[in-house]
Amino acid sequence: MDKQKKSRVAKKEVIRLERESVIPILKPKLIMTLANLIVDATLLIEHSSDRAEFLKLCKRVEYMIRAWYILQFEDLMQLYSLFDPVHGAQKLEQQKLPPEEIDTLEQNFLTYLFQVMEKSNFKIATEEEIEVALSGQYLLNLPITVDESKLDKKLLGSYFSEHHLDDLPDFSDKYVIFRRGIGIDRTSDYFFMEKVDMIIARVWLKLLRFTRLERFFCRQSPAREKKDPKKNDEISPEAEADELSVERIRIENMELSVRNLAGKITIQEPTFDRIIVVYRRVGTETKPDRGIYVKHFKNIPMADLEIVLPEKKNPGLTPMDWVKFLASAVLGLVAVVGSLDMPKADLWVIIAILSTLIGYCAKTYFTFQQNMAAYQNLITQSMYDKQLDSGRGTLLHLCDDVIQQEVKEVIISFFILMEQGKATRQDLDLRCEELIKEEFKEECNFDVDDAVQKLEKLGIVARDTIGRYYCVGLKRANEIIGTTTEELVLKAKQGALIP
Numbered sequence: 001m002d003k004q005k006k007s008r009v010a011k012k013e014v015i016r017l018e019r020e021s022v023i024p025i026l027k028p029k030l031i032m033t034l035a036n037l038i039v040d041a042t043l044l045i046e047h048s049s050d051r052a053e054f055l056k057l058c059k060r061v062e063y064m065i066r067a068w069y070i071l072q073f074e075d076l077m078q079l080y081s082l083f084d085p086v087h088g089a090q091k092l093e094q095q096k097l098p099p100e101e102i103d104t105l106e107q108n109f110l111t112y113l114f115q116v117m118e119k120s121n122f123k124i125a126t127e128e129e130i131e132v133a134l135s136g137q138y139l140l141n142l143p144i145t146v147d148e149s150k151l152d153k154k155l156l157g158s159y160f161s162e163h164h165l166d167d168l169p170d171f172s173d174k175y176v177i178f179r180r181g182i183g184i185d186r187t188s189d190y191f192f193m194e195k196v197d198m199i200i201a202r203v204w205l206k207l208l209r210f211t212r213l214e215r216f217f218c219r220q221s222p223a224r225e226k227k228d229p230k231k232n233d234e235i236s237p238e239a240e241a242d243e244l245s246v247e248r249i250r251i252e253n254m255e256l257s258v259r260n261l262a263g264k265i266t267i268q269e270p271t272f273d274r275i276i277v278v279y280r281r282v283g284t285e286t287k288p289d290r291g292i293y294v295k296h297f298k299n300i301p302m303a304d305l306e307i308v309l310p311e312k313k314n315p316g317l318t319p320m321d322w323v324k325f326l327a328s329a330v331l332g333l334v335a336v337v338g339s340l341d342m343p344k345a346d347l348w349v350i351i352a353i354l355s356t357l358i359g360y361c362a363k364t365y366f367t368f369q370q371n372m373a374a375y376q377n378l379i380t381q382s383m384y385d386k387q388l389d390s391g392r393g394t395l396l397h398l399c400d401d402v403i404q405q406e407v408k409e410v411i412i413s414f415f416i417l418m419e420q421g422k423a424t425r426q427d428l429d430l431r432c433e434e435l436i437k438e439e440f441k442e443e444c445n446f447d448v449d450d451a452v453q454k455l456e457k458l459g460i461v462a463r464d465t466i467g468r469y470y471c472v473g474l475k476r477a478n479e480i481i482g483t484t485t486e487e488l489v490l491k492a493k494q495g496a497l498i499p
Contacts, residue, residue, distance in 0.1 A: 013248040015132060015270055016303075017182055019445040022121040023408045030408055031058045033439055034415050051364065053474035057414070063409045063484040064458060073399045076116065079109035080395055085291030092290060103158075109292070110159045112260075112396075113278070122276060122400040124440065126167040129179075133302035136250050138269040140188065141194070144306035147313045148174055152280040152289065173311050174279065181273025182244060185301050188266040193366075195261055200416050201252070209478045217400040244443075246270040248303075269301040274393065285399065296394040297386050307386075409451035410458075412436070417461060417471040424468055 015118075023030075038051050082088050082095075083106055092102065095222075125133075148171075157173035248266035254260055275297040283289030297308050306312070306450055325483035389397060417423060417432045424430060429448035436442050460477040463469055470482065 013136070013250065014245050015248060016243045016245050017270075019244055019443060020121060021323060021414075021445050021447040022180060023405060023444055023446075024442050025436070027408055029403055030440075031055065031411065034411065035418070037415075037439070038091065050474055053478060054078055055276060057474060057477050059408050060402070060478060060481045060487075061414075061458070063452065063486045064481060065406050065410070066403050067485075068400070069403060072112065074114075074397070076103050076109070076112040077392070077395060079105060079112065079416045080292070080392060082106075083109060083195075083290055084391060086391070088291055091173070091345075100267065106155060106290070106292065107159060107162070110155070111163075112165070114159075116395075116398050116402060117178050117276070119247070119406070120179045120180070120398050120400075121405060122274070124165065124172075125169065125177040125179050127169045130168060130169050130177075133272075133305045136248055136269070136303045137252070138180055138185075138250075138267065138303035140299045140304040140306060141197075144309065145173070145313050146174075146309050147311045150282055151175060151310040152282045155280045155292070156278075163447075177305075177308070178276040178277045178278070179272040179274065182246060183271040183273045183299060184246060184268060185271045186266055186268045188264050190264055191251055191267075191475065195254075198254065199256075222428050260423055269303050272302060272305070273303075274298055274388075275300045275308050276398075277308055277310060281311070294386040294394045295390045296397065298388050299386060306429075327369040341372070406450065406454060409447060412446075412453045413448065413451040413455060413469055414460065414477075418474065422464065422468040422470045428452070428469055448471070 019133060035051050039052055079401050082091050084091075084103075097105075125378075151174040153173045156176060160172060169429065202281045220415055247268060248270065249266065251265070251267060254265065277293070277297070279291070279293050280291060281289050293310065295310075296307070298310055387392070412432050413428060416428060416435060422430060425448060432446045432448060432451075433444065434442060436446070451463060455469075455471070458477075459480045461469055461471045471477070
C-alpha cells in the first residue's frame, strides 16, 4: 500500500492499494497444479517421467532454500533469546555483558528482523497509510491514544537513525507497525445509536455551514490537507491496472431513508490481513527494560487499527462530547431563565426544555457506555481471536513464511521458462503473473528479480548473449542440485523400517 488513493463517486469511498508481492496460494496446491499441467500438455506417456522429475525438483528446491536461510534464522532466534520479555533478562544477567555490547546486539537483532520482514513481504505502515486507515470509523468509535510515557524511544530511534526510511510515522521511534495483505470485513446490524449520531452530525454540519462557521470547526491541518489522497490527481490507466480497489461502506455515508434507518444495514471495511507490532516498554534508570515485544495479529480493520497499538490509555469522553455537554447545559439554562423572566412563564415549555436537555445528556452518556462496551469487546477479540502469536512464535512463523514464499517464486519462474522457453526479465515477470491469474484466479505483483537470482544461484537458469533467461532440462536440473541431506535422511529412515 505504498501508493494509495481514495475517491468518492456517488457517495462511494474507494481505497486503492498497490498489489503486493505475496503469492496467496498454498504451496502443495501450487506444485500439484503445475505438475498436472505438465501431464496435460501432451498425451505422450514419457511425459509422466517429467512430472516425477518436476516433483523431485520442487522438493530439492525447498530443501536448498531452507538450508540457505537456516543459519540466518538461527542467529535471529539466538539474539531474540536475549531480548525475550519473559526470560531474556535472566540470560543477559548470566552473560554479564556490558551495556555497550547489549546495545550492539539489540541493533543486530533489529537488522535481522527487518530483513526477515522484507523477505516475508511485510512493509512498514507509512504516515500516509496510517492517515488513510484512520480517516474513517468502523466498529471502534472511541478516541484511542497511546501512553507514550510507557514506551522506550531509544531502541527504534537508534535503528532508524542508522537506517533511514522515507515517510515514517511520527511514532516510529516508539513502535513500528508492519502490515501485509488486504482483505474485507463486513458487519450487519441495526446500529441505532450510530445512526442517531450520524443524523446529529449531519444536522450539526448543516448548522455550521448556515452560520458560516464550518471553516473554524472543520478545518484540516496543512499536513493532512497536503496528504489527503482524495485531493490527488487522477490515476493513469497503467497505474490503475497495478492497483487493488476496495470500497469502504460507512454509516456516515449512508443514504437517509426509512428502510436504512429502521432496518439492518451492512457496513464494510478493508482489513490488513496481517499486522506485526514491534516495541519496547520504558524501564528505569537503575534497571532498563531490554525486552522487545513482537506481536502478530490477523484481519484487523483499517479504521480500527488502534486496537493493536501498545500501551493504550483508557478511553474517555472526547473533547467534542464535553463541548456538547457544556453547550447544551448553557443553552438549556439560558432558555429556562428566559422562560422564567417572561410575564407568564409556561411550565410546560420549561419542562420540555429540561426534558430535551436531560435526554440529550443521557443519550451522550449511554452512547459513550455503548462505545466502551464495544471497545472492551474488540480488545478481548484482538487478544483471543485476532492475535496469532507473539515473541518467538511470531519469529518462527516469519521464518517459515520467507521459505514458503521464495520456494513458490522459484518454482513458478522455472515452470514458465521450462514450458514457454526463453524470456526477458519483464516477459518472465508478466508470464508468471498471468499464470497465477489464469490457473489460480489470484493476482499479485510477482517478485521476479528475487526468483531468478535464486535460480541462477542454484545453477539451473542462465542468460544467453542478449540477456534472456533460459533453464536446463528437468533431469539435468535435478543432477545439478544433487541429492540433498534431507533425501538421504528419508532414505535411511525408509531403510530402517524395512525388515
